[in-house]
Amino acid sequence: MSRARLLLLCPGQGDQHTDMFSLARTSDAASDLLDQLAVRADGDIFANRNAQPLIVAATLGMWEAIRDFAPSPALVAGYSIGELSAYGVAGAITPAQGIALAAQRAQLMDACQQAAPGQALLSITGITLANAEALATAHGFHISIETGEDTCIVGGPAAQTEALQQAIEASGARSRRLPVEVASHTTYMQSAVTPFEDALRATPFQPMQAPVLAGVDATTVEDKPRAIDTLSRQLAEKIRWLGCMDAAAEAGITVALELGPGAALSRMLQNRHPHIATRSVADFRTLDGIRKWLDRATED
Known part of the structure; x- marks a missing residue:
């Protein structure tokens, strides 16, 4: 067998x-x-x-x-x-x-x-989960999904997306805004x-x-x-x-x-x-x- x-x-x-x-x-x-x-x-x-x-x-x-x-x-x-x-x-x-x-x-x-419009999801690649969480939290985002030791998805206010992406880039990591308007798992x-x-x-x-x-x-x-x-x-x-x-x-x-x-x-x-x-x-x-x-x- x-x-x-x-x-x-x-x-x-x-x-x-x-x-x-x-x-x-x-x-x-x-x-x-x-x-x-x-x-x-x-x-x-x-x-x-x-x-x-x-x-x-x-x-x-x-x-x-x-x-x-x-x-x-x-x-x-x-x-x-x-x-x-x-x-x-x-x-x-x-x-x-x-x-x-x-x-x-x-x-x-x-x-x-609908009760809290203006939500966004971002993927973050190339930074530890702890550092990603610190950056996300500083911009009102939360980790939504842990996908790897240096990759995750974060959800939060769409208005802070650009500022968060700039901070991610400054840290040497990469990010991409996902085509989703619901901050799921947050x-x-x-x-x-x-x-x-x-x-x-x-x-x-x-x-x-x-x-x-x-x-x-x-x-x-x-x-x-x-x-x-x-x-x-x-x-x-x-x-x-x-x-x-x-x-x-x-x-x-x-x-x-x-x-x-x-x-x-x-x-x-x-x-x-x-x-x-x-x-x-x-x-x-x-x-x-x-x-x-x-x-x-x-x-x-």
Whole structure:
């Protein structure tokens, strides 16, 4: 019996595109599921209210397309909205529940943005997390996601963006403003936490088929109370993605597959832990290509 341990990665926003369902739809089962979910990649696919349900639908549609030939995952991890997708992959919630929760999550976050307009997200590269946090705090920003030892995303007031970017450049680091107007995973989203917690509590959960890594503390979650706590808290607390990647390695993960769209998570994991065989479904043209790679990667 193979000793391979599979991690499934569920992406966040940023890499969605109009053909994001095409590969999954080559599976009849996935195509039927996507028809039932009635989510379409048209209109403004980067608007928060559209993007979050789209990402969840694409991820769970892809899982439906490959689940019959993929090994059972030892662990599932999701980045931002991808953490909600992860609970669908783990069997705790249905795809329809995932879409409904994603829509509620987006609506609650948009309400926070409307209550405090003028928010921005920046990526910072080439400076330690401690120094990045000090610069961010001095300009009213907060770390939103820790993506590496010298890379992170920060959220804060758009009016201070230029001043912060100048300070980052003066420190010898680099920054880029992201096309997002919601300072997710910061205190700007605090008023969304309790309503989303209530929405999760009202959602029936099934027994989890695999543990999910919590973004807020990189620990494994295996029951509904912890899922409610960590999924709601992550709206207003930073995501420790660096810690999640390290936790996966410590758990003995040998193979990782990102369910798409995009390949940002697989690239980060490959750079951080090159001993883990890592790919994204976005690397493949066919489902059979994914199957063959999984067969090779999970051989004992």
